Amino acid sequence: MIKGVIFDLDGLLVDSEPINFEADAVLLSEFGVTYTKENHKNVLGRSIIDGLNYFIDEFKLNISAPEMIEKRKRHQLALIPKIKLMPGALELLDYCLSKNYKLGLATSGFREYAETVLKKRAVKKYFPVVLTADDVVNGKPSPEIFEKIASALGLLPEECLVLEDSLAGVNGALAAGCQVIAIPTKYAEGVVYPKEALARENLLEVKKDL
Secondary structure, three states, X not given: OOXXXXXXXXXXXXXXXXXXXXXXXXXXXXXXXXOOHHHHHOOOOOOHHHHHHHHHHHOOOOOOHHHHHHHHHHHHHHOHHHOOEOOOHHHHHHHHHHOOOEEEEEOOOOHHHHHHHHHHOOOHHHOOEEEOHHHOOOOOOOOHHHHHHHHHOOOOHHXXXXXXXXXXXXXXXXXXXXXXXXXXXXXXXXXXXXXXXEEOOOHHHHHHHO
């Protein structure tokens, strides 16, 4: 029985993947790298640290991971005003509360970014528990963040429905033992999700599963 709903942030609750793509493209242009959507697929859902380590290795960048992280944070934070809620997000959040589901948010982004986005879009109040890349040792697709947020909500993983757009997030949630719905964005085009995850086209479709 589902007792809690765990939302991802980027590409799921908010339409931020175009913004994150822009932030990465601007960042990598400083190193003479042309960033493509195919490159972006390789970092979808992964923690900022894992994603930037991928950039350093893939493009042979002469920069340390900590320096790269600070550069990426600056670019991402500057673009937050452009980020909007996904269609149906508020309606689904209100529906979940009306049905007394416990709500949590589990994101691969860093805390300052996540908290700022939630406050700017006025949805922080819906989430008593927010876990970010700063709260775990291993990012998605590790199950760690999902195991921790289920515990923080006072639930077992199997009592939680996780809403994700990335393959890394879907795999991590399944590994934790959660129920999962995948709602892909255009940046995940062509991605094949595990059959254990339900597929829905948008957030409003999730209401029929609750």
